[in-house]
Amino acid sequence: MNIADSGYFNPAEDYEIVQQILGGNKDLFEKLERKYKKPLSHLISKMVRNTDDVEDIVQETFIRAYNNLRYYKKEFAFHSWLFKIASNLCIDFLRKRRVQTISIEQPFPRSESENQMDFPALGDEADKMILDEEQRQSLNAALSLLPEKYRIVIELRHFEELEYNEIAERLGIPVGTVKAHLFRARKALLDILRKRRLV
Structure with a gap:
């Protein structure tokens, strides 16, 4: 069964926690971290294979969420908003990895060279x-x-x-x-x- 449909998430409860955090009870954010760390790791690991990179993106997701809580809107479930942040970070991570890749396998046109280094467009x-x-x-x-x-x-x-x-x-x-x-x-x-x- 999909965890999102299992009753594990409670949007009303999450919204109340967010309001208390915005009201000054910042320590409550740790409750959201404990609740969502495992589901986030599961989501991110579907896109990113290296476990250390997964951990990095989980941490970065929580940091982004914490620093942007004032922009969170009640009409969206908190977990959907959080997962969207994580998905965007995964996309950025994978894009940067692709850009860093250099291939030396493709040949130049015959007259120039046997091999080329295919650098990313800057x-x-x-x-x-x-x-x-x-x-x-x-x-x-x-x-x-x-x-x-x-x-x-x-x-x-x-x-x-x-x-x-x-x-x-x-x-x-x-x-x-x-x-x-x-x-x-x-x-x-x-x-x-x-x-x-x-x-």
Whole structure:
């Protein structure tokens, strides 16, 4: 039976929790996290295979939802709104993965070369490149404001692209601690960027 049809979700209850969070009881968001972590993981794992990437997207979904709760509308069930955020993040993730892929298997026209490297189209807009550079600078500035333990896990996960277990081994801490640090680091980073009106 589909979990969405099983009575597991209670839109009226979720809406009441959201209203209490918006009213100042922010700790209640953890109740929504506990309730929806497993269904979200199940949904995301259908689109993304790597378990660490699934965990990343689950965390990012909750962060996006928390920071956009004021835009949530009662006419939509909370779980539908949350799953839509997760689906969009999965699509963005898969699109970025495709863009990063470089193929050296397709041949050039006969007269040019035996092989070609098929780079993704970057577009011609100079302003986009400038904007991307500005965003990188803003991100680096925000990262520098994080506590060192949070900054390090962000850099290892997103810049060096290490798996959770590799980060744990590198830092000599449990995998669970790595996940907790990443979650708090992303939340703190988003708060910094929001205060600077960069997101």
